[in-house]
Amino acid sequence: MAxxxxxxxxxxxxxxxxxxxxxxxxxxxxxxxxxRRVRVQISAPDANYVQLDIGAVKYDLxxxxxxxxxxxxxxxxxxxxxxxxxxxxxxxxxxxxxYFYGAGRWGSGVEIPAHDDEFYALKxxxxxxxxxxxxxxxxDDATRRCFVYTPPCYExxxxxxxxxxxxxxxxxxNETGWSAQGKANLIMDNLIAxxxxxxxxxxxxxxxxxxxxxxxxxxxxERPRGPWPPTGWADGFMNILTKDIIPMxxxxxxxxxxxxxxxxxxxxxxxxxxxxxxLANSDLFSHVGMFSGGSISIEDIxxxxxxxxNVNLLFISFGSTEVESxxxxxxxxxxxxxxxxxxxxxxxHYYVSPDTAHEWQTWRRSLYQFAPLLFQD
Amino acid sequence: MAxxxxxxxxxxxxxxxxxxxxxxxxxxxxxxxxxRRVRVQISAPDANYVQLDIGAVKYDLxxxxxxxxxxxxxxxxxxxxxxxxxxxxxxxxxxxxxYFYGAGRWGSGVEIPAHDDEFYALKxxxxxxxxxxxxxxxxDDATRRCFVYTPPCYExxxxxxxxxxxxxxxxxxNETGWSAQGKANLIMDNLIAxxxxxxxxxxxxxxxxxxxxxxxxxxxxERPRGPWPPTGWADGFMNILTKDIIPMxxxxxxxxxxxxxxxxxxxxxxxxxxxxxxLANSDLFSHVGMFSGGSISIEDIxxxxxxxxNVNLLFISFGSTEVESxxxxxxxxxxxxxxxxxxxxxxxHYYVSPDTAHEWQTWRRSLYQFAPLLFQD
Numbered sequence: 067m068a069x070x071x072x073x074x075x076x077x078x079x080x081x082x083x084x085x086x087x088x089x090x091x092x093x094x095x096x097x098x099x100x101x102r103r104v105r106v107q108i109s110a111p112d113a114n115y116v117q118l119d120i121g122a123v124k125y126d127l128x129x130x131x132x133x134x135x136x137x138x139x140x141x142x143x144x145x146x147x148x149x150x151x152x153x154x155x156x157x158x159x160x161x162x163x164x165y166f167y168g169a170g171r172w173g174s175g176v177e178i179p180a181h182d183d184e185f186y187a188l189k190x191x192x193x194x195x196x197x198x199x200x201x202x203x204x205x206d207d208a209t210r211r212c213f214v215y216t217p218p219c220y221e222x223x224x225x226x227x228x229x230x231x232x233x234x235x236x237x238x239x240n241e242t243g244w245s246a247q248g249k250a251n252l253i254m255d256n257l258i259a260x261x262x263x264x265x266x267x268x269x270x271x272x273x274x275x276x277x278x279x280x281x282x283x284x285x286x287x288e289r290p291r292g293p294w295p296p297t298g299w300a301d302g303f304m305n306i307l308t309k310d311i312i313p314m315x316x317x318x319x320x321x322x323x324x325x326x327x328x329x330x331x332x333x334x335x336x337x338x339x340x341x342x343x344x345l346a347n348s349d350l351f352s353h354v355g356m357f358s359g360g361s362i363s364i365e366d367i368x369x370x371x372x373x374x375x376n377v378n379l380l381f382i383s384f385g386s387t388e389v390e391s392x393x394x395x396x397x398x399x400x401x402x403x404x405x406x407x408x409x410x411x412x413x414x415h416y417y418v419s420p421d422t423a424h425e426w427q428t429w430r431r432s433l434y435q436f437a438p439l440l441f442q443d
Numbered sequence: 444m445a446x447x448x449x450x451x452x453x454x455x456x457x458x459x460x461x462x463x464x465x466x467x468x469x470x471x472x473x474x475x476x477x478x479r480r481v482r483v484q485i486s487a488p489d490a491n492y493v494q495l496d497i498g499a500v501k502y503d504l505x506x507x508x509x510x511x512x513x514x515x516x517x518x519x520x521x522x523x524x525x526x527x528x529x530x531x532x533x534x535x536x537x538x539x540x541x542y543f544y545g546a547g548r549w550g551s552g553v554e555i556p557a558h559d560d561e562f563y564a565l566k567x568x569x570x571x572x573x574x575x576x577x578x579x580x581x582x583d584d585a586t587r588r589c590f591v592y593t594p595p596c597y598e599x600x601x602x603x604x605x606x607x608x609x610x611x612x613x614x615x616x617n618e619t620g621w622s623a624q625g626k627a628n629l630i631m632d633n634l635i636a637x638x639x640x641x642x643x644x645x646x647x648x649x650x651x652x653x654x655x656x657x658x659x660x661x662x663x664x665e666r667p668r669g670p671w672p673p674t675g676w677a678d679g680f681m682n683i684l685t686k687d688i689i690p691m692x693x694x695x696x697x698x699x700x701x702x703x704x705x706x707x708x709x710x711x712x713x714x715x716x717x718x719x720x721x722l723a724n725s726d727l728f729s730h731v732g733m734f735s736g737g738s739i740s741i742e743d744i745x746x747x748x749x750x751x752x753n754v755n756l757l758f759i760s761f762g763s764t765e766v767e768s769x770x771x772x773x774x775x776x777x778x779x780x781x782x783x784x785x786x787x788x789x790x791x792h793y794y795v796s797p798d799t800a801h802e803w804q805t806w807r808r809s810l811y812q813f814a815p816l817l818f819q820d
Contacts, residue, residue: 090549091617110533112491133532151535155510156487158528158535165542165549172467172542188586193577195591198622200570209565214572221695224601240468245575255577318598 145427522804611713
């Protein structure tokens, strides 16, 4: 990849920066201004150069007489972004931000205030819990961890049982992503407080998969011929999900343990897993959401005829920038797919997040649109 | 503070390094050898110098022809240690480790395998949950967060009610410390699985306090005259704990909501808070633990005569290095205090963690010793 080196002349920058809401307690930097630029600052008196690395662009920082480096990015999209600092060639987290798991590592994150950030704001409403749940998987022969969101009423209605959404992260992310970056718990708390969504349990597990060694391309080489991702790539997580996780959740939480009250959704890689797993297991899932990770085509339906009979709801979404770039187009056009599936009688929905790309603001909005549609039948 | 600069000649180092168990998934560094040295490695091709900063000592790393820096520390104590990298004067987290909140920031941590690490190992036993619990505090006029450990049987005995331990972190740490660094949940899961401790709920909240502006010393100046910490320093958290947190926990969890089934403990600053809060509120707490943060003296008891009548158990502990250095001695000798309190009829216990200092291995062991004593009467 060619590295774009960014530089911003100070005369262009609006000086109304405020600390990011994703900062560590008491930390002033990173800051964001009304143009949605990210300004970082770090003391590195003996460094040769320091850069802000955000959105696949590196921006040079400038050192002052005290050895403190400061600089800012071009305007970013609204919402959450991963970033790192580059100090003399070392890519490291910024000591100012909280840390999030993405790109296969714990790194820095920054929040660009969004015009619609009310829907995931921390408000004085009844809050559900996010529970760290450790369990043993027979399939994996290992102790694993998931996070489970229980809605605010869960503790106060000890007899009530709830539907469940299995909600997956993207590639390079893990089971912490949907609550930390995605704010799934706050989105649900707010929707439930406003009476806009039915309370349900959300299970967030780790769907990271390893490419089989034989299909791994040599450094710089071509991917092997055949379909991509390779056939069977989602089998590992499908087995763990259907044989270990679902029974474990049904025996530990007050679920309504049937297909009508079980949904699956995911973002990017998690959407691709959702597609493969729900096409093969429409007897287990009635509601399906795919955010920024392909869609269901007529060919898919014809190869898996149970899907259209079994599934009550299909929700497909993308960021507008993904749609404009054609990135979303994995062989078929999702908007056309949705129209075609509607004609065949499927309750299919298509949503495009305005002015966002393959990023968390798209997926927060997707969950906000998707959740009110769940378990309404 | 004078900076000690460490350096280790490679000839002295035993080459049996293994990745730390606190590393990020798939990361090889930091590594630890059988001498308990910590070796770090980072690519920083254009840096002038890189150091490992651990245990208040900085160790110089050496660059190879590929721009990768490597080096190691002197032997460390068994258990968990905070550390950072110093790249040309910038103090940053190591991209290889998981991150933990200590020293007032999220930073790197490393695990030195301990001879007794079985008691906090992740095993295939029934596991409790650690729940992120968001609530509104009237006292704070803010939304706050605590973590709540519920024991393994909690979900499967919907009628059963449980005692509660309020467990506090140290200065510069927060409500995440006792489960992330302390492994309190795994210690309890293992104790309960072996039948060595009664199941109880643990509440871990944020006890960070701000020094009143008027009592803050000028840079480099003397602390103001009078007692230290200043009188009233624990009042803020005492109010939140007694007026907001305890009622909130009692209304959201199946607690046994009385003094006989309520304990408080903490480490370092959290122990000092435990002392102040339980002396003033022995009608609320029956079991008291102070790890590396002073003790209860005869003068304390005489000033608060209800304490000795109300409290069923007092547990005082330190790391052996703290005892040897006299650091523990905050005006009174805790071992003598414990003996004196026993003579007065208090069920008092004194524990010294072998070969550890003011650090998490002392506190993990303290919880392991303390928990089996709780709620046995």
